[in-house]
Amino acid sequence: MWMANVGLFAFGHAVAFGVGASLWRASLITIGTVYLVFHYTELLRGPISEIRTQITDLQRAEAGIRRIRTLLDTQSRLINEGDDHLPQGALPVAFENVSFAYEAARTKQELDDEDVEPEMVPALHDISFDLSPGSVLGLLGRTGSGKTTLARLLVRLYDPQHGVVRVNGQPVESVQIADLRHAVRKVPQEVQLFRASIRDNVRLFDPSITDAQVLDALEHLGLREWVLDLPEGLDTMLAADGGGLSAGQGQLIALGRAFLANPGLVILDEASSRLDPATESLLERAVDRLLQNRTAIIIAHRLSTVERADRILILDDGRIAEFGDRTELAADPGSRLSQYLRTGLEEVLV
Amino acid sequence: MKMRQIIWQLAKYKPVLYVGDLLAWSAILLAELGAGYIAKLFFDKLTGESTALISMWGIIALVVGAGFVRILTILTGALVDIRHRYNMGTLMRRNLLAGVLAQPGAASLGRSTGEALNTLRDDVQVMEDTMSWLVDQTAFLVYAAVALTVLLAIDARITAIVVLPLLTVIIAARAVGKHIRRFREASRKATEQVTGAIGEAMEGVQTIQLAGAEKHVLSHVDKLNRKRLHATVRDRLLSQSFHSFFWNTGTLCTGLILLAAAASLKSGSFTVGDFAVFVIYVGVLAEVVAVTGDFMMHVKQGSVSMDRMADLTQDASAAAAIVHAPIHMTGPLPAVEVPRRGSSDLFEQLNVKDLDFEWPKNGNGERTSSHGLRDISFGISRGEFVVVTGRIGSGKTTLLRALMGLLPLSSGTISWNGAVVDDPSEFFVPPRCAYTPQVPQLFSDTLESNIRMGLPTSDDAMDECIRLAVMEEDVPHLQNGLQTLIGAKGVKLSGGQRQRAAAARMFVRDPELLVFDDLSSALDVETERQLWERTFARGDRTYLVVSHRKAALEQADRIILLKDGRIQGTGTLEQLLETEPEMRSLWAGESGA
Numbered sequence: 001m002w003m004a005n006v007g008l009f010a011f012g013h014a015v016a017f018g019v020g021a022s023l024w025r026a027s028l029i030t031i032g033t034v035y036l037v038f039h040y041t042e043l044l045r046g047p048i049s050e051i052r053t054q055i056t057d058l059q060r061a062e063a064g065i066r067r068i069r070t071l072l073d074t075q076s077r078l079i080n081e082g083d084d085h086l087p088q089g090a091l092p093v094a095f096e097n098v099s100f101a102y103e104a105a106r107t108k109q110e111l112d113d114e115d116v117e118p119e120m121v122p123a124l125h126d127i128s129f130d131l132s133p134g135s136v137l138g139l140l141g142r143t144g145s146g147k148t149t150l151a152r153l154l155v156r157l158y159d160p161q162h163g164v165v166r167v168n169g170q171p172v173e174s175v176q177i178a179d180l181r182h183a184v185r186k187v188p189q190e191v192q193l194f195r196a197s198i199r200d201n202v203r204l205f206d207p208s209i210t211d212a213q214v215l216d217a218l219e220h221l222g223l224r225e226w227v228l229d230l231p232e233g234l235d236t237m238l239a240a241d242g243g244g245l246s247a248g249q250g251q252l253i254a255l256g257r258a259f260l261a262n263p264g265l266v267i268l269d270e271a272s273s274r275l276d277p278a279t280e281s282l283l284e285r286a287v288d289r290l291l292q293n294r295t296a297i298i299i300a301h302r303l304s305t306v307e308r309a310d311r312i313l314i315l316d317d318g319r320i321a322e323f324g325d326r327t328e329l330a331a332d333p334g335s336r337l338s339q340y341l342r343t344g345l346e347e348v349l350v
Numbered sequence: 351m352k353m354r355q356i357i358w359q360l361a362k363y364k365p366v367l368y369v370g371d372l373l374a375w376s377a378i379l380l381a382e383l384g385a386g387y388i389a390k391l392f393f394d395k396l397t398g399e400s401t402a403l404i405s406m407w408g409i410i411a412l413v414v415g416a417g418f419v420r421i422l423t424i425l426t427g428a429l430v431d432i433r434h435r436y437n438m439g440t441l442m443r444r445n446l447l448a449g450v451l452a453q454p455g456a457a458s459l460g461r462s463t464g465e466a467l468n469t470l471r472d473d474v475q476v477m478e479d480t481m482s483w484l485v486d487q488t489a490f491l492v493y494a495a496v497a498l499t500v501l502l503a504i505d506a507r508i509t510a511i512v513v514l515p516l517l518t519v520i521i522a523a524r525a526v527g528k529h530i531r532r533f534r535e536a537s538r539k540a541t542e543q544v545t546g547a548i549g550e551a552m553e554g555v556q557t558i559q560l561a562g563a564e565k566h567v568l569s570h571v572d573k574l575n576r577k578r579l580h581a582t583v584r585d586r587l588l589s590q591s592f593h594s595f596f597w598n599t600g601t602l603c604t605g606l607i608l609l610a611a612a613a614s615l616k617s618g619s620f621t622v623g624d625f626a627v628f629v630i631y632v633g634v635l636a637e638v639v640a641v642t643g644d645f646m647m648h649v650k651q652g653s654v655s656m657d658r659m660a661d662l663t664q665d666a667s668a669a670a671a672i673v674h675a676p677i678h679m680t681g682p683l684p685a686v687e688v689p690r691r692g693s694s695d696l697f698e699q700l701n702v703k704d705l706d707f708e709w710p711k712n713g714n715g716e717r718t719s720s721h722g723l724r725d726i727s728f729g730i731s732r733g734e735f736v737v738v739t740g741r742i743g744s745g746k747t748t749l750l751r752a753l754m755g756l757l758p759l760s761s762g763t764i765s766w767n768g769a770v771v772d773d774p775s776e777f778f779v780p781p782r783c784a785y786t787p788q789v790p791q792l793f794s795d796t797l798e799s800n801i802r803m804g805l806p807t808s809d810d811a812m813d814e815c816i817r818l819a820v821m822e823e824d825v826p827h828l829q830n831g832l833q834t835l836i837g838a839k840g841v842k843l844s845g846g847q848r849q850r851a852a853a854a855r856m857f858v859r860d861p862e863l864l865v866f867d868d869l870s871s872a873l874d875v876e877t878e879r880q881l882w883e884r885t886f887a888r889g890d891r892t893y894l895v896v897s898h899r900k901a902a903l904e905q906a907d908r909i910i911l912l913k914d915g916r917i918q919g920t921g922t923l924e925q926l927l928e929t930e931p932e933m934r935s936l937w938a939g940e941s942g943a
Binding site for chain 2: 002003006007009013014017020021024034035038039042121144155178182185186188191192194195200204205207261
């Protein structure tokens with residue numbers, strides 16, 4: 001572009017000189033006019049090179065827009081057409097013959113080739129169970145047995161290929177996703193903290209939540225005093241990756257988020273990393289409060305957590321290996337649960 | 351390090367390329383001056399002032415010819431400059447990455463990945479520009495000097511009237527420089543916060559979705575973006591006003607020249623050709639002043655970028671970011687260096703003496719939940735299986751990390767075969783030592799590349815290592831076996847598979863001393879037992895292992911029992927069970943509920 005520009009101006013000057021000289025020789029124009037033609041040609045240089053730069057910029061912008069459009073055109077496969085709402089208070093849960101398989105990750109080439117059917121990796125087979133409102137389900141099983149998948153179906157991160165997942169008797173697809181995720185709150189194992197104030201980390205930037213509500217949630221967690229003692233209180237900024245907080249405090253903040261949502265069903269993916277005893281007891285108390293008057297599903301890693309459960313569901317390779325009342329199962333020496341309890345939960349489950 | 355030294359150091363990296371760049375750009379600008387001189391020839395010829403032998407058509411041919419010369423020099427200049435830029439940028443990015451990797455592995459980056467990427471991308475770009483524009487700047491000064499000489503030869507008095515306002519402008523630039531730097535810092539910081547927030551939002555997509563906080567997070571990013579807008583507008587406004595001030599000074603000079611030249615034109619001592627060359631060359635000088643001003647601003651911005659690079663590599667002088675290193679821009683990539691086992695690498699004895707470690711206090715003055723380490727002394731001899739055990743938070747992982755240089759020691763010495771190790775993080779690497787952490791770091795690549803990590807190992811050796819890591823039954827079940835893409839951080843693998851892949855990565859390196867952090871968080875009893883059985887069967891290797899599993903404790907030649915960051919006792923299982931109540935309580939805990 002630039003070189004074309006230079007070529008154009010060399011040509012332009014040559015023409016200006018040629019025309020100017022012959023007109024001057026024919027006494028048709030004054031030397032002032034010859035200079036004017038030359039000078040004007042020179043003046044064009046600035047704007048034209050500016051246009052050149054702008055065109056380059058525009059081309060870049062066009063490429064950028066095209067990439068952005070590809071991103072925006074990506075459609076979520078979850079259809080959010082439900083318009084039912086969920087009531088406040090503890091919610092019953094039911095799985096009816098639910099089966100689910102993940103699509104295997106594909107290489108880029110396979111993605112481009114639309115004829116190739118994605119390979120499916122089964123995760124859950126024909127899962128059916130009921131959970132009455134207010135009860136606590138302990139979900140056990142080894143890594144890869146389908147615990148996390150089961151939780152994901154409840155909050156509609158995926159839809160099952162077969163069967164129905166019901167919350168409050170309503171199929172989850174019939175409920176607005178926003179409403180569903182408000183009423184069913186999953187507390188993840190790994191806490192995502194943001195480089196923002198403690199306030200915004202607890203309320204996840206929701207401006208409609210007041211300081212009083214945030215402090216109230218912190219009170220439940222036993223963190224209120226600690227936060228108020230900080231020189232900047234709720235305004236204290238957390239560093240990147242939650243620097244400045246211990247792992248336990250991070251987990252407490254995740255629980256605080258759940259408190260603020262006031263869900264009817266809590267899914268708790270218990271962290272497998274262990275904490276110091278003081279934080280551990282804070283966490284236990286916070287979990288106790290969170291579970292009050294709520295239905296809960298706990299992906300358990302610890303014996304003390306299993307003891308909170310009314311019902312136990314053990315998954316093995318995506319199938320229900322055992323489901324029933326905790327006390328009954330524990331009393332039956334032939335059950336998997338009592339086998340687990342004998343060998344020690346941490347030894348068997350991961 | 352001063353900016354001058356930094357630039358000199360970078361210029362010396364590819365001196366031939368840099369000088370070539372300089373020559374090419376000087377040629378481009380001199381060709382431009384030639385065009386101005388041809389205009390003088392034209393007008394002098396036209397008005398009959400010139401005695402030159404060249405004809406009018408000759409002059410026109412010269413115009414076209416000069417155009418072609420310019421096109422050629424620009425082409426050369428652009429090619430040289432692009433190569434030079436890539437060399438500079440790649441060198442700095444390479445060094446930044448090396449700097450990040452040289453920091454104690456378990457200490458945090460100090461900022462989010464998004465922010466660090468910002469430095470790798472934008473700050474490097476700013477320095478790249480500085481180096482490239484320095485070439486232009488130098489060429490511009492040559493250009494200005496030639497133009498000035500020509501002008502002085504034509505009329506010294508009028509030329510003097512040009513130079514004075516230009517000097518004033520340069521002095522003014524120095525005065526405003528401070529603000530430019532401050533505004534630029536604020537604007538860079540605001541940008542960093544935006545990219546940081548976007549990065550966090552990407553990482554936390556699930557958290558945000560599940561909390562229904564999409565809208566709120568967007569408005570948070572929006573708010574940060576507004577701040578960025580504000581800071582950027584201030585930054586740009588100042589630099590643009592500065593810029594336009596320069597340009598207008600140039601125009602003002604042109605006016606002065608016209609006034610001064612009017613009288614001489616009338617008297618005939620100043621020809622129309624002189625006038626043409628004066629206007630063009632004054633424009634040239636004004637351009638040089640404007641460019642110089644821009645460049646001086648840019649150097650200030652460059653020093654901000656250097657500070658940020660220094661910050662990323664935690665190196666106060668920024669020297670590490672620009673140290674000369676090979677970057678292999680052309681030709682085949684060098685073969686991966688296979689760690690060679692020298693006779694001094696053969697492990698005999700490891701001694702740890704009076705090792706202390708204190709966790710840094712965090713911003714709130716609170717201690718983190720983990721204990722530091724106090725008065726840790728122990729030794730390991732060749733062929734031993736040593737188990738570190740203790741309660742949660744007793745400092746087991748901290749001990750391994752401190753030993754391997756992943757955390758900075760407060761005091762104490764570590765010696766290998768009797769010789770003190772100065773830099774554990776550099777020393778405790780294969781073939782001497784390898785480590786499987788609790789949370790393995792896997793990359794978004796095939797399983798095989800994750801295990802090999804560039805090491806050319808025979809397929810038989812690979813198979814053996816996979817067997818040692820008790821992974822031989824898992825591999826055939828993966829979609830493409832060893833060639834399966836395991837996704838970011840290995841998400842396609844189960845927790846246990848990730849752990850064993852990391853163990854296989856360690857076995858492939860065949861180290862003298864194998865260090866395992868607690869495997870039990872990801873492996874069930876049976877798998878862990880198999881793993882120990884297979885590794886013991888190999889013999890002649892030394893192990894330092896954190897575990898509380900019976901399979902490991904029973905096999906241990908020695909157990910180091912930690913409590914609250916101190917060694918509570920050392921000995922075999924029987925000895926410790928006899929003397930230490932802490933050991934008995936741990937052992938009982940392991941027996942089940």
